[in-house]
Amino acid sequence: MAEYFLDIEYKDITYKEEEVNFKEFECCTFTNCNFSQCAFVAVTFIDCTFNDCTFSNAKINYVAFRTVTFNHCEIKDVNFAMCDKLIFEIAFNDCVLDFSKFYTLKIKGTSFTNCSIIAVDFMSTDLTEVVFENCDLYRSEFAKAIANKADFKTSYNYTIDPKTTKLKKAVFALEGIKGLLYKHEIIVK
Numbered sequence: 001m002a003e004y005f006l007d008i009e010y011k012d013i014t015y016k017e018e019e020v021n022f023k024e025f026e027c028c029t030f031t032n033c034n035f036s037q038c039a040f041v042a043v044t045f046i047d048c049t050f051n052d053c054t055f056s057n058a059k060i061n062y063v064a065f066r067t068v069t070f071n072h073c074e075i076k077d078v079n080f081a082m083c084d085k086l087i088f089e090i091a092f093n094d095c096v097l098d099f100s101k102f103y104t105l106k107i108k109g110t111s112f113t114n115c116s117i118i119a120v121d122f123m124s125t126d127l128t129e130v131v132f133e134n135c136d137l138y139r140s141e142f143a144k145a146i147a148n149k150a151d152f153k154t155s156y157n158y159t160i161d162p163k164t165t166k167l168k169k170a171v172f173a174l175e176g177i178k179g180l181l182y183k184h185e186i187i188v189k
Contacts, residue, residue, distance in 0.1 A: 002042060044084075065090050075100055081121075152176060 007027045014034040024044040031051045035058045044064040049071065056076040064084035069091045076096060081103040091111045098118040106126040112135050119139040127147040137158035146166045152158060153173040159182050160167070172180065 002044065064088075069093065070095050079103075081105060 061082040
């Protein structure tokens with residue numbers, strides 16, 4: 001059975017590979033913590049906040065993120081696709097998510113604000129009503145994604161093929177239209 005922790009603040013901790021396994025954290029705050037060495041197993045975070053934390057290269061298989069917010073975190077090359085999909089609800093503010101994977105996840109309504117999202121895998125992901133606010137989406141992959149009603153209007157460097165990505169009622173700024181036309185070799189000036 002999982003150990004349960006409620007309303008605790010954790011600061012300046014570097015976690016070892018199995019240190020957080022089989023634990024449930026609710027209403028906890030993690031500040032300046034490093035999870036990069038972790039290989040998570042059966043870990044649940046409910047209503048938790050991560051501030052200035054590092055998750056780069058962490059193995060987050062079988063982790064449940066239920067109403068979790070990441071602020072100023074480095075989350076490079078992390079595979080979210082193996083997370084517990086039940087009530088998967090996250091938000092990212094001022095984070096670096098480069099090379100991470102959200103493949104096939106349903107992240108409807110998620111907000112990414114002021115994030116670096118370079119070469120991230122959103123293939124076959126449900127991005128319905130997701131907000132990408134002022135995000136760099138350079139080389140991120142959206143093939144077979146559902147991005148209906150998604151908001152890209154303040155983001156940049158994206159290339160999305162409307163033939164392979166559902167974009168009904170998605171919002172784009174006029175300056176970003178070239179990212180939808182690149183494949184057709186149309187020049188926009």
